[in-house]
Amino acid sequence: MSEIVAEVTDLLQRLIRNGCVNDGTADSGQELRNAELLADHLRGSGAELTTYESHPGRASLLARIEGTDPAAPTLMLMGHTDVVPAAPEGWRHDPLGGELVDGVVWGRGAIDMLNLTASMAVATRRLAASGRRPRGTLLFLGVADEEAGGAYGAGWLMKHAREAMACDYVITENGGVLQPTPAGERIGITVGEKGICWCRLVVHGTPGHGSRPYGADNALVKAAEVVTRLAGFRPTAHITQAWERWVAGMGFEPQMAAALIDPARIWEAIEQLPAELAPTAHALTHLTLSPNVISGGGKTNVIPGRVDLEVDIRKVPGQSDEEVLETIDTALGSLRGDVEVEVLQCDEPTESEVDTPLWDAINRAATDVYPEATCIPSMLTGGTDARFFRSLGIPAYGMGLYSRAMTLAQYSAMFHGNDERVDQESLRLTVELYSAVTLDLLG
Ligand SMILES: [Zn+2]
Structure with missing residues (x-):
């Protein structure tokens, strides 16, 4: 097993086991535990870390790798750290167990979206620790309260820490599942909701x-x-x-x-x-x-x-x-x-343009892995924290990257559903996609 796979798997398992379950009440979620876990993971890598607490226990973590050229763009990788409740009786494995079974990690958040959050943290840590400094700046935000609309997370940060959130591009949930079509394979990049x-x-x-x-x-x-x-x-x-x-x-x-x-x-x-x-x-x-x-x-x-x-x-x-x-x-x-x-x-509904350098960078990274596939813009029926950025005119896309083991039907059914799980190959592909996009876009 590669080092990346071991690192991202372990981090995802711990994020799941913290069980930052958001039931919509102010004192639920308690994402401080996942913010601390992510900070522990990133500490010592060279990234600058700041924790924001909007309400007791409702914390978000921002990691920053400053670029060498102030004129170059800033990319934010934004992953939420809360999950929705799960009823264990409908599951084959403990929803808060984070069990690894035959190369698959099980648990609430394995798809929505602790898998992506863990992958973002690993890509950020690896870049910081490599000592390589791109021209542009990379931000990683592990954000609370996405599942209840963001009043204690992204919404709060946009009001109280707007300058620290300043960026030119955002990648968040979700997208990157291969879809077979009569015209060949397609990969949806989420551009609106x-x-x-x-x-x-x-x-x-x-x-x-x-x-x-x-x-x-x-x-x-x-x-x-x-x-x-x-x-x-x-x-x-x-x-x-x-x-x-x-x-x-x-x-x-x-x-x-x-x-x-x-x-x-x-x-x-x-x-x-x-x-x-x-x-x-x-x-x-x-x-x-x-x-x-x-x-x-x-x-x-x-x-x-x-x-x-x-x-x-x-x-x-x-x-x-x-x-x-x-x-x-x-x-x-x-x-x-x-x-x-x-x-x-x-x-309000939101939509980002497709004609951007971020789209091109994601498209290159995804088609490097799947040369036969074509990226197409797709929309979400539900809401995500992307709207806080899109409404300011900042292009925000949803993207991960999945193995061929993940079908669209399976993927869609797991959002807020039973038996949420992700294979380790998809975790590896997602870390590598974020790393490639970061270096491509930030130079
Ligand atoms: Zn989500």
């Missing part, structure tokens, strides 16, 4: 005695219809430039390619896509409405007068919050008058 407009829908009714339901104005019965209408609603497709480029890059046969960018035909085209592509294709071309939380009623014999629904609504680049509210109006139709809509949280 959808925005959110999470809403609470308060459904009103009239309280009454549960023994006389005939003709009752039951808020729960109405809420059930509201859920049905939201879930079944089909907003008109919204085709973005990034989607058009992705479709063009995937080598679909011409009729399919044309249908996938035609709002009038896209629904039928999505139905013909393989199961691992269809939900993403749908999400990247539509405003999505997913009713996910219901609360209301209190007693078996009382007809409820109020039920609250929380709906996860996501916008594609170009869609506004006004469009979200209009879509809710249309979907609810006659029930709209019984429902109050409250916006809970909003984040």
Whole structure:
């Protein structure tokens, strides 16, 4: 086993075992443990280390390797150190065990994204320890609280440590899985992501005695219809430039390619896509409405007068919050008058340009490893910390690099899912990709 593989495997196992589980509450996560672990790993290498604590136990680590030429660009490698909760009963191995079994590391975060964070730290340590100083500056940020929106992580740092975060390019999660297509292998580099407009829908009714339901104005019965209408609603497709480029890059046969960018035909085209592509294709071309939380009623014999629904609504680049509210109006139709809509949280969709020196450097590094493959831009349906940088005009891409053992279907299912795991070859490829991109871009 190579030294790189041993180093990155060990670091990943420890990051997993620290179990920095972020359940969305302020005191969860406790990423200070992973920040200290990363600092221990980098200490003595020559990188300059700073820890930022946004709230007791919520710490992020910044490592800096100063370049020799102040005019040369600064690249940030940004990896989050928190993970989402895991229910052990659905797993074949302990989700916080970080077990290595037959060349595969198991555990929560093995894909999202402690694998990449560990690889970034190893690439940074190796560059610092080599004594070689590129012209440009390299930053590595092991950041807290990505999984709950970044208020104690990237969002906090952009407010309180903006100067230290200054950079020209960012690499973060996720991307780099090989996808076979009829036109050859493709590697997706993530260039953008959808925005959110999470809403609470308060459904009103009239309280009454549960023994006389005939003709009752039951808020729960109405809420059930509201859920049905939201879930079944089909907003008109919204085709973005990034989607058009992705479709063009995937080598679909011409009729399919044309249908996938035609709002009038896209629904039928999505139905013909393989199961691992269809939900993403749908999400990247539509405003999505997913009713996910219901609360209301209190007693078996009382007809409820109020039920609250929380709906996860996501916008594609170009869609506004006004469009979200209009879509809710249309979907609810006659029930709209019984429902109050409250916006809970909003984040705008973001997209980076493709025509940048960082894209070219990533493309060269990835195709050095897989000469037959072509890199294509792709979008995420979920949100990442990249948005904090993209919204300032800083190109931010999601990229790792995976072995052929990783299929897109397997990869997608593991995000926040069971049996999250990564093979050691993918860890090695990712460290080498980050090292190559750093030297190429920073000179
Ligand atoms: Zn993530």
